[in-house]
Amino acid sequence: MDTMGLGIRDLETMERFLHGEKIESTSNVPFYYVNSPMEAIIVVPSNLRAYRKAPYLTESMNVNDIKLLEAMNNRYIPIYNSETNQLLFTEEEFRLFRVRMGGLKEYGAGDYTFSPNLYFPGLDKYLSKIDENIRQVDFYRDKVYQEIIRQLSKYGFTVTIGCNSGGDIELVEAGSTDRYTNVPSLDGSQKWDFDFTIRFNPELTWKVKQILENDLQAEGHITKTSTYKVRLVDVTIPELEKPLDIDFSLTPQKDNYLSTEDAIKERLENMRAQDPQKYRLVLANIMYAKDMLKMAGSYKPARGILEGDRQNGGLGGVGIENWILQNGGSLIDACEEFLRHAEGKEFKDFEQEYAIMDFGANHVAKSKRIWPYDNFIINNMRYLGYERMRETLRTFMETYELKTDTEKVAS
Numbered sequence: 001m002d003t004m005g006l007g008i009r010d011l012e013t014m015e016r017f018l019h020g021e022k023i024e025s026t027s028n029v030p031f032y033y034v035n036s037p038m039e040a041i042i043v044v045p046s047n048l049r050a051y052r053k054a055p056y057l058t059e060s061m062n063v064n065d066i067k068l069l070e071a072m073n074n075r076y077i078p079i080y081n082s083e084t085n086q087l088l089f090t091e092e093e094f095r096l097f098r099v100r101m102g103g104l105k106e107y108g109a110g111d112y113t114f115s116p117n118l119y120f121p122g123l124d125k126y127l128s129k130i131d132e133n134i135r136q137v138d139f140y141r142d143k144v145y146q147e148i149i150r151q152l153s154k155y156g157f158t159v160t161i162g163c164n165s166g167g168d169i170e171l172v173e174a175g176s177t178d179r180y181t182n183v184p185s186l187d188g189s190q191k192w193d194f195d196f197t198i199r200f201n202p203e204l205t206w207k208v209k210q211i212l213e214n215d216l217q218a219e220g221h222i223t224k225t226s227t228y229k230v231r232l233v234d235v236t237i238p239e240l241e242k243p244l245d246i247d248f249s250l251t252p253q254k255d256n257y258l259s260t261e262d263a264i265k266e267r268l269e270n271m272r273a274q275d276p277q278k279y280r281l282v283l284a285n286i287m288y289a290k291d292m293l294k295m296a297g298s299y300k301p302a303r304g305i306l307e308g309d310r311q312n313g314g315l316g317g318v319g320i321e322n323w324i325l326q327n328g329g330s331l332i333d334a335c336e337e338f339l340r341h342a343e344g345k346e347f348k349d350f351e352q353e354y355a356i357m358d359f360g361a362n363h364v365a366k367s368k369r370i371w372p373y374d375n376f377i378i379n380n381m382r383y384l385g386y387e388r389m390r391e392t393l394r395t396f397m398e399t400y401e402l403k404t405d406t407e408k409v410a411s
Contacts (some may be wrong), residue, residue, distance in 0.1 A: 005042070006033030009063050009372055018073040021205045030062065033077075039178045041066060044082045050067045060084050063088050068373055071097035072107050089246035093298075101359055104273075105259050112271050115328025118281040121403045123406045124186075126284040133184040137177045140240065145171070147237050148196070148246075151215045155207070163176030163199065163363075164256050168209065170199040174249065174363065176317050179268055181286045181292075193245035197259075202252040212248055228364065230232050243251075251367040257320070260374065264321050271329070281323050282329030289320050292396065298388035301380035314385040315356065319376030332400065335393045342390050347383040 003219075005028040014031060015024050034044040043063060051171050063079055067089050070076060079089035091385035103112035149159045152169055160167030175195030176182040184190065200208055204225075210232045213222055223233045228250045234243040258266075272279040293299045293314055302313025315323060341354040354377055361372035381389075 005032045005036075007032055011062070011069070012319075014066060015069050018069050031066070032082075039077050041077050041079045042082045043079060043088065046083070064375055065371070067093065067097060068357050068359075069093060070405055074098065074108055083242060092104060099238055103270040104263060104264070104359060105270070106266065107359070112144060112267060113328060114271075114275065114278045114282070115330035115333045116332040117332040118285060120332055120400055123281070123284050125286060126287040127280060129184040129287075130180070130283055133182070134180050136184075136190070137180060139360065140244070141173070141177060141194070142193050142238050143237050144244070144246070148216065151211055152208070153217070155211060157204075163197075163259050163262055164254075168200065169204070169255065172259070172261070172300065174196040174259075175247070176290075176321070179194070179265050179321070179323055180263060180283060181264075181290075181317075182266075183287045191242065191244065193247070194245045195249075197250045197251055199254050199363070201254065204250045205250065207373065209250060210213045216246075228367070230286070248366055252368045255366060256365060257361040258359075260318055260358050260360040260362050263358070264279050264318070264325065267325060278329070282324070285331045286321055286324050287331055289324055289334070290317060292392060293320065293389060296387040296392040300390065301376075302382045302385070303379065311382045312323055312383040312388070313380055313382035314389060315376050316380045318358075319356055319374075319380050322358060322376060326356060332397075335397050337389065339393055339397065342386075347381075347386040350386060351381070353376050396409045403408050 006017070006023070007026040008017060008031040009026045009029045013023055014105060017033065028312065030044050030047045032044065034040050034042060036332075044065075047185055066079060070089070071094060076091055076094040076364050077089075078087055078091075080087055098109060099113055101107055103109065105348040130357050145161065149173060152159045152171075158167040159169045159171055161171050161173075163170060163172045173194065174197045175193070177192075177194055188191070198208060198212075209225075209230060213225065216232065216235065220365075221233055225231070230248040230250070232248075235246055256410070268279065268282070271282060290299065298314035299316070300309075300312070300314060301316035301319065302310040314320045323334050323338075324331060327337055333380050338354070342350050345353070356376040358374035362374055365372040365374075
């Protein structure tokens with residue numbers, strides 16, 4: 001295959017090209033765009049390792065990222081391996097990506113396509129908690145926002161809520177409470193925690209950090225702090241009976257982009273507008289999946305836990321939400337897809353084949369100027385977490401199928 005064409009050195013340049021920006025060709029690169037005799041992207045495996053910002057070191061990981069970029073830009077270009085001439089991205093796969101982006105108007109995708117498998121036995125305990133969970137989240141969130149804004153505003157900062165909202169400091173709720181996908185306590189013993197990303201200009205970094213550590217903690221205490229992270233435990237907030245935990249990710253930049261969290265939130269809000277009952281079922285599916293994987297010890301992402309425990313890394317909360325949403329909102333469909341790809345595979349082979357992609361930009365990655373679109377399998381999961389998740393899903397599906405068969409016999 002002729003690989004002469006426009007040389008593209010990294011995924012950032014590929015993204016600009018797909019946006020229609022004119023770029024200069026570079027030689028000896030991992031990707032080529034050719035338009036003769038047909039439009040195609042050529043991946044050159046032998047050149048990948050030299051390019052750190054590609055950002056990964058194996059071909060399939062790069063290809064997944066290019067697939068995602070094409071889907072986001074709604075522009076299908078076949079991808080080929082320069083050494084084997086193998087087609088790595090079909091038009092059918094592209095259409096599947098676009099379907100999985102349903103509910104994201106940002107990318108011109110259509111309505112969300114709900115799975116027919118949204119209900120299963122055991123879901124009612126989560127469904128029954130949704131309304132009360134929404135009420136409590138709204139109540140607690142309002143008080144937490146007020147206190148954070150009060151403390152930051154004392155120093156003369158204009159504080160606004162939401163990504164791209166324009167204040168000196170932008171307070172962005174990044175946790176599952178923002179999307180009502182947090183798992184409510186089934187016995188009422190809830191301890192609330194909130195996650196925020198705070199966006200601001202770089203020169204404010206240390207001042208903002210000092211305010212959070214010294215002014216907000218009240219009777220709480222700091223358990224984790226770094227240049228871009230502050231974790232406060234047992235923080236006392238006025239008008240709230242119980243202390244709560246707050247995590248802050250500090251992002252010293254204010255570029256405009258659709259964030260990971262906003263992409264999920266937009267999809268969920270569009271689902272609610274399409275079909276409120278199915279929306280509630282999707283929330284319950286997400287809650288069930290999170291609870292199940294927490295109990296299995298395959299939940300926390302490897303990048304968010306101690307070095308010695310990283311082999312237990314799971315998808316993480318946002319990864320699980322994307323996993324469920326890319327399967328029509330159904331835990332049943334998500335399990336079937338995961339297990340189909342996991343059949344007979346070690347983790348090193350599984351992670352090459354199966355991807356759970358992020359349709360929004362990671363705040364922290366954007367602030368560090370690294371590739372912002374996560375692959376939650378590659379970035380979050382490790383081999384023991386994979387094994388635990390696979391066995392947990394197998395057991396769940398066996399139980400589900402047994403109950404389904406029993407119901408069929410009874411009817």
